[in-house]
Amino acid sequence: MSARDKAISSTLGYALLGLLAREERSGYDLTQALKNPVGYFWFAQHSQVYPELARLETAGLVAHTLIEQADRPDKKVYRLTDMGRAALSAWLNADTELPRKRDELVLKAYSIWLADPAAAARMMREHAQTHAAHLAEFQSGLSNLEGEAGAALWQPDSPWFGVHAVLRRGIGYEREYSEWCEWLAQCLEGTEKGSP
Amino acid sequence: MSARDKAISSTLGYALLGLLAREERSGYDLTQALKNPVGYFWFAQHSQVYPELARLETAGLVAHTLIEQADRPDKKVYRLTDMGRAALSAWLNADTELPRKRDELVLKAYSIWLADPAAAARMMREHAQTHAAHLAEFQSGLSNLEGEAGAALWQPDSPWFGVHAVLRRGIGYEREYSEWCEWLAQCLEGTEKGSP
DNA sequence: CCATTCATGTAATCGGTTACATGATTCT
DNA sequence: AGAATCATGTAACCGATTACATGAATGG
Structure with missing residues (x-):
């Protein structure tokens, strides 16, 4: 009843949740995944991914663990929370509007x-x-x-x-x-x- | 050499020029046309069309005539200028980037x-x-x-x-x-x- | 009576792109 | 020596959507 009333995230948010439902990933990994065939129908730049992850975390849909690395930059590995899984499910059941094509x-x-x-x-x-x-x-x-x-x-x-x-x-x-x-x-x- | 250097319009601009290349239309008519099957691959609201027409006119690509009507609101009927036709032609020959799909x-x-x-x-x-x-x-x-x-x-x-x-x-x-x-x-x- | 059509605009907001910013390691 | 990969962020801008605003005539 707390966070479910208002649809917290944009569609990009659900794209990220959908990826995290499969495995934990960093913001960098998520951005890469959105370039591959799998994310071919929803693209985003890293500059959009990082703020969105922060929003999802504030809403309690994802959580992260900081992984310190020796020879590479440290990274935040995000995982889906139970609330996140529920939000994803609710989105799946909701009506889907037709996309406006622009070609x-x-x-x-x-x-x-x-x-x-x-x-x-x-x-x-x-x-x-x-x-x-x-x-x-x-x-x-x-x-x-x-x-x-x-x-x-x-x-x-x-x-x-x-x-x-x-x-x-x-x-x-x-x-x-x-x-x-x-x-x-x-x-x-x-x-x-x-x-x- | 005057207006051709900088690509004046957004893609919406070319959509409008493409419609006006066929026949003169008002902003209202153009908006309607963008709802029909023909404009099915480039949609726009009237709130986007009117400012864009103004921009195109400033750039000299279209011109309008005010038609006064008795039982309906007056309207501005736009037509393509020679410069507009040239701009449309140049756009047709230019490279086309792949659209980013979002579905x-x-x-x-x-x-x-x-x-x-x-x-x-x-x-x-x-x-x-x-x-x-x-x-x-x-x-x-x-x-x-x-x-x-x-x-x-x-x-x-x-x-x-x-x-x-x-x-x-x-x-x-x-x-x-x-x-x-x-x-x-x-x-x-x-x-x-x-x-x- | 109320909704729709015709007709033209402006303003607020939002999602997305491009550019700015930093910095170590590895590959060519 | 220079480019690419890994890694995370912020800021400016722009295109697009939604909402605000007005108003007469017609059709159900």
Whole structure:
């Protein structure tokens, strides 16, 4: 009844809690995790992570232990508290609003009729390749996971299942995006048949 | 050499220029357009649109005419200037950075192993339906466009082609999203076989 | 009668990015 | 010699959301 009434944290807070639910980590580790495929759908800089961790600790959702290190800087290793676990659970059950998409490339596509078709096609091919590369990364990530996790990959109460679900989303997203770029490039090139 | 050196506008500015390249509009109309499928990949509130239009006008990229109306509030109808068209063109040719994705539902999927599977499955089914509804909207939008635009739909120098490209992206995006939600729901339900 | 549409703005706030700041160790 | 990794913070800024503000006409 004390801290549960007001939704203490921003979405970033829950991203951090979700990572800490798996294992203890420092602010630095958390920031790294948000760069990897797993945190691919919620990015943050370290300058956002450290203050957020402080807020979560004030709210009693996480706690830290200072680890003194000889040849490296000391670090604060954070862990989830029982209240933190409860807050995470409550967030999972709450309604989720649709994200507002903002994609500059799609916005450019809307005005692409004003551009030089050949140059635009080249641009789209580049983006197709970028997304194809991301796709390949996710796919190899899933392969590795199969080796590591085995059957746990398909068990909804296993932490591996969470990674699995996110990777699947990444694979679908990048595949679709890459194909769209390719399709657009082909449309644009269709016009320029006679060029040498 | 006067206004081209510094990239005057934010991405929102180019979104507005892209709309005005097709036809003259008021700030109100522009805000509405950003709610429709066409502006689906770059949303903005009117409180952002009006100041941005003022900035664009100061920079000489748009100009407005005041239209006095009898039974409705007067309005300012904006049009693209030559400088505005040039700025739009330059933006189209410039490099496009990848958007940082932020999707709360995918973030929840990462922690879904902590949730009740049945409740989580229900949640995912709901989202699958939402995205399926968006998909249907985009598909009917494309059908309507075929009727309106005909062959121009496939001509890269036609404004219809821009709409076409964005709708295709919307269709692919929503289909993939909806299918992922369905897949997840089925995985989660797979566990709960024995429940009455 | 009340909500919605048309129409344009301003102000407060907040989440996120970029830049500032420090410093030891290890790799190239 | 210089860059990268580990490690933690603060400060300035900017883009975006929510709320404040006004007001006539139309539709349910």
